[in-house]
Amino acid sequence: MTPHPESVEPVVPDDAGGLDPEALEQVIAAPGERFRHDYLEIRDLRVVFDGFVAVDGVDLTVTRGDLRFLIGPNGAGKTTIVDAITGLAPATGSVQFGRVDLLGKPSHRIVRAGVGRTFQTASVFDELTVLQNLDIAAGAGRGPATMLRRRRGVPPEVEAALETVGLTKVRDLPAGILAHGQKQWLEIGMLLVQDARLLLLDEPVAGMSQAEREETGLLLQRIGEQRTVVVVEHDMEFLRAFAASVTVLHQGRVLSEGTVAEVQADPRVVEVYLGSGTHGRGRGTTAAAAAPAASTEVE
């Protein structure tokens, strides 16, 4: 509601530390067997808002162990597809994950089927501490008896997630005063503790420094080896470095799909992206300031 006046001074330590890949191993130590049937299968997905066709018959298959990037100009329908999968936008067609039909289910049930997502603007609970944020994310399956009691200690999965996203030192600070990149990491941590098997990340590295992007990319790659990860991203450099496969969307349709190299060589993709096939040199620094409005970002 109202921003409370008590958190005016950002007291985040500078040496809050980066991500901890070793701790991630602990998080994803769970047997891979559990994920065997996990794959996302979207068939003929259509999303229409008041006559405007935002997504027009999209087919998409993402298997476990893939790190799929969704790219496309603004308005191509990337975020809308994520919204449709998670029940936020009404859609027709079929969306299956791990043999479970997702379309038509309320959002919280879709989440319980193993689907987790983040939002373009990091949305964490500002007034709650980092620890409380993660604890809530871990607790969707808790019974009333546990809910009505005070949290004692730190649950092990939360501890491991804190380590993984490098927020152990700031765990007792309100999440609202975290730096932007830390909030994004907190969101990834929340996905880990909620044990999402399909992770849908909407611009996870927006506003991060180059070093932070690097760390985040490696983290996502490692998670992607075990789980199904879909990333919506504008930042082409990030994509080139970490994408296992790419789906290019244009005006609500799939324009091209394949590895980074295949997609880059696709003449249709080149045409949509202002016809310039050359990768602009020296864009690294501008990309660091990638914002949702980065429509000028050209491949």
Added chain:
Amino acid sequence: MSAPGTTSAPAALWRRPAVRVWIGVAVAAVVLFGLAPAVLSDFRLNLLAKFLCLAMVAVGIGLAWGRGGMLVLGQGVFFGIGGYLMAMHMKLSDAGPGGVPDFMLLYGDGVVPGWWEPFRSPLVTVLAILVLPAGTAALLGLAVFRRRVRGAYFAILSQALAAAFAILLVGQQKVTGGTNGLNGFRSFFGYDLADPVNKRMLYFIAAGVLIAMVVVVRLLMVSRYGELLVAVRDQENRVRFLGYDPANVKVVAYAIAACFAGIGGALFAPVVGIISPADVGVIPSIGFLVGVAIGGRATLLGPVLGAVAVSWAETGLSEQFPSFWTYFQGALFILVVAFLPQGFASLGGLWRRRRAAGAAPGEPPTDPGPTGTAPGHATADDGAGTTTTDDARTAGRTA
């Protein structure tokens, strides 16, 4: 200036939450059970009992509105259900076994309607008071929150309900007493209400119940549920994408608030001696809210103290300057909303921050260089300079 480094034994004890609760309960008990009966006349004590009943509603509003973000503008409904249930039982027991309450002989056909009959039993009455308001709120809440009605729409809806409830009561004069409501109670579960000792006992019951309610809310606030409720208040959609149904989370707080309001109403009727549509309609429903807003809706004690203070001021000022109170209440409400949106309770946080800010520059004036990072390091290791961390933490918890 208190040095943050010195941690004396009482201070360390004070930091333990359970100890703080018990100290708070002890202080409240001394004030309500010892001090108030000693210094107040029977008349004033009875007035205080009435305010405590209103404060029970406020405690619930603090939970539902302050922590849960539901602007409950119709708590009069649940207050009324509780009050009328208790009043019905008292009228029936005054009339004796098989007897007919006086007003029914006056306005009606002298036959007790079937749905009145169960409330001859004290047990049924008490159970109904505990269950009916909460149950009504749960059903209503499920219907409303599932459809994602919230914010101003929810407020208007709940207020309309209070208006409708009052109109219904006025219209059914034969069975509800109409505008006059139910009054003239002579006994409360067999105890003569004319006896000052029993009046005093009613006050003690109200005080005990109120303290219990505050403790319950305190336990809820620090529980995992309490954290989740704040999360729902601030980002309902985000909670949904963590696998929770926010409607269920809100319904619990709403039902508890309704239950508290019902109990408050049930004690209000014997304490004041009347329950009428004027106590349950739109105006009293807003009145409940004013005290909560002024006291500080998101804090534990703000709603209670605010409600009691506003009621006390209302009585005091009305005695001094009749018909002046409404203006005063309006002005106070405007001033608080404009300058202290979190209520008077936020003054406490303000004062604490002043103190912390005043202490910080006074400490080591040696190197002005890393002023930005110094407090950060202190909070990170959570050791020496705990003032900032504590503030940040309490801010997250209370604001």
